[in-house]
Amino acid sequence: MIVLLTALSVEHDAVRDLLTNVVQRTCAGGTIFEVGELAAHPGRKVALSVTGTGALPAATLTERALTEFKPTAVLFVGIAGGLCDWLEIGDVVVATKIQAYQGGRSEDDEFLIRPNAWLVSHELEQIARRLPRDPRWRAGLPTASGANAPAVHFEAVAAGDIVLNSRTSAEAERIRRSFNDAVAIEMESAGFAQAGHLHGRVSMATIRAISDRADGTKSTTDSRGAQRLAATSAAAFATALAAAINEPGEVDHSPRSERRTVPVDPGTVHNSNVNHNGWVGAQLGVNTGNFRLTWPEGPHSE
Template sequence: MAMRERAVVLTATIIEYRAVVELLEQPCPLNSASGAPYTVGTLAGSHAGWDLWVACVGQGNVNAALQASQAISELQPELIAFLGTAGSLKPEVCLGDVVFATKVYGYEAGKQTDDGLLARPEVAGAHPQLAGFARRIAASEAWNAPRTPTDEGLDSPRVHVEPIAAGEKIQTGQQEALRKHLRASFNDAVAVEMEGLGFLTATHQWSEAKAMVIRGISDRLADKSADHDQQIQPVACRNAARFLAEVLADCASDAQPVHLLRQIEARAGRGRADAKTFIPAGLTDSRAVLTWEDVPSHDLAGLTVGTRYHLLREIGRGSLNAVWEAEERAFNRTLGKVAVKLQPPDTGKRFRYFSREAATMATFDCPYLLPYRTAGTMDAGELEGWSYIATGLAQMSLRNWINEDPLQGSDLLAMMLDVARALTYLHASKLVHGDVKPANILRYVDRWVVGDFGLTQPSGAHEPEGTLGYMAPERFEGRVVTSNDVYSWAVTSVVAANGMWRNDLSTVDSTMGRVASYLASNIPTRPQYRSQSFPRPIADLLSECFETDPADRPTMQDLVKSLEYFRT
């Protein structure tokens, strides 16, 4: 059976979203690892090589950048698109026509002088291979039906593979001044919209995903009437969606996936995969994610790892490894159950992370860190060459726990204190966990413990690693300091108090926004959050943890003392 590829399609409005969902067979609601809502289905008709994840994310370049980064980090698609409507800037670009944006200008960037705005545009481009597919489709007979000079493209749309412009304001009425500015500074732009620049700027930081912007023309900038939204937008959206389907069909057979995609399934079943951990890898290095291709075709259940651990069932996958529940057997009896993390044969970066994690865990002696059993590499059998780490078996991750019920009151403070104690232990040894997030906080016996030490490094190292949405701002620059964990601990606490619906919280998304801010956008640097979810003294502590300068944040030891004092 052919392996499907995954495409993510983001839209800004409900009308645009509906047009894409109409392409799907058996659409169903499904959440990403962070709780972001999508509608998922296969592309209908002859274009059956793709699974589409469709979301309506709202308007604006900044929002598009945040949501695109989150979608790529969590879903790891082969292709990501932004689809919607735009206003025409050229007479030959008619209502109902479709525009594939070869590049997007940020027309509001510039220098304001007495003589007017001097353009200093930001520019982001689509993936060149996708632009090639678009041109091939645009030249086809299906998109070149005869029409008279007075016809619009509602029934016989054309495709324009040209640049567009993007701003931050919704344009209504007669915009003659803006049209003149665009004509003077961006003469080759054929349409104007609000999301393309932020979307493409964010996607450029992820080499795995090909990105494109597709727009249906729903109005003219110099002649925009109130009835356009109701009468023409639905047609323009359907035309753009039809073109999207053809682009996907055209590139499906040519696509060369860098990685197979993790299965993010519904809550019933094997559970949801975690958000992708960001780990830069060189072009000649091994892939940074464990893929389904790496797992043998036969079922691993019943196999023995390390002479005594009998695999029962897979219970989770992260960005690097698969984790199995196993029985520990010795002396002709079952001693109990453990968790076994498996690493396929690899001599590259993934193995270095795995072996570093095992060596680090072997030194631990702290009740708030996941208990370590043993580690090794299989030298014979069906899993020859595979490495493993055996640990205590947790009951549930914080991510799964708060997906049903956010933590409140004493339960929330107990979790915060347990995790703070674990990080205090690490920091006393000058170690930085580097990936504090709900998926790595585990319920073990009667307490919360910290697990997953693949990114744990000594303070002073220099690598931009972590999980987008939880990384401290300085971590994007590669600075590894204990304050990284303080910031991530605070984000995790806020998420735990409010559940996994991150789109409702600027706390997590603002951290994601720092990626876009670093590249192109002017996004507020200080996260906002619902302080009423916490007692006032704790809310004040969290505010300090979000300081931009790592030196201004409290230490984990300070946080432990404050939490212990408050509990008493």
């Protein structure tokens, strides 16, 4: 089972459009999940829910999903504001690092930052980095043309309970000065990452797509459908990632050329037993090829 979490209805709807055979499941506390299969990957079970905005509800519902489904992986899927001019609306950002930028200590004349940070699960990052070279991930996009497909970036993301819509505010300047490797900003991944860190036994990743430039133009880009465009991009990549994850007990269907093979040298096993007027038994746990049993003054056996 793969769990997909979103914060907004527009993000939820984009993922829901890529699912089939969906049924509703209500878990402890009344949280509703939609459980179904990936339309492009029949048989791959996923659970989908909306957390609402902010780190606290994201952390709470992440923990609830981990308890309810015991998933192989959990993905947070949604939109984000872009902090770099080279990002295009609709571009996908896989968060290699999530930085909670609001922690700190306020003094009379300065703010001393005390941030937290979490890295993406290595296994999911490795799988995700292969997807941009596979045109099949674009199947979830409205236009499957390669020329119109969004770019995919692997970069750090800043997370905090603030909607940033300025490049010149005090908050924007603090992020630029102290978290300058972050290329996008959003509100939920710090809570999501902390819940995963405390759980400690499941792979987790944040998949975001750029819906605005966090520069004062959010209302304009939102009115032009940028949120829907970005949510669709994030959903397409996240569901492709969910399909690429090998669940426990699942056969590896990747091309043979991509599978890791480990050469095994059976070596030589030597064993000597001395026996007088009795039986000698040998128990071999691993058969490494031809073997020979010998004993003094007796026939050779092979």
